[in-house]
Amino acid sequence: MRGRADGSMLSRVTMDPAVRAAIDAANKNDIAAFLACFTEDGVVDDWGREFRGAKRITEWSDNEFIGKQVSLDVTDVEDRDGEVVVTAQVGGNGFNGPSHFSFRVDGDKVSRMTIRA
Template sequence: MTIDLPAPVAAAIDAANANDTGAFLACFPPDGVVDDWGREFVGHDEIRGWSDREFIGVKVNLAVVHADIDDVNVVVTAQVGGDGFNGPSHFTFQVEGTHIVRMTIRA
């Protein structure tokens, strides 16, 4: 099954799966936000620190199983693997133009 995602979301998932922190950060504007279960990381430096500890730094792998796309948000259901959390999660991406301004992670 192929799921057609908006370019910034597809790029972020591809970067995460390639364990490419630079490419992942490039998907966000300088003031982008990652909300991981209520813990917010704002800007590239904070997102990098979070990712190094809990996302790309633990060799995350995201297998997309479903996506709901509307005018504002893209909600991706993915099976998460790697050396950190493993299991299903929902990622809500708020896309503006060519960037993800906010990525929210919930189970």
């Protein structure tokens, strides 16, 4: 699947519900909802730095993601080799610019979110 649109894309493009929930939670700056999207041993890989489990993901997010009032303006969604790859313009009080987020989903939860430029 591939789609392009403005920031309202999430409501128009079919996206795995776990990925959609994680993006929505990030955009609402809701750490509890964001964590609820992950498996118990879920991982965030931020440019090769891995954060596994709720405690470590929270520490990372507090310093670099939701704690920086992140916003993700999705511009593209693609299903690539079993992963959902989301391209977004990142805003907030931390990193700003284009980025790619690759999601692996296990059942109804995200097992891994990898962030790359």
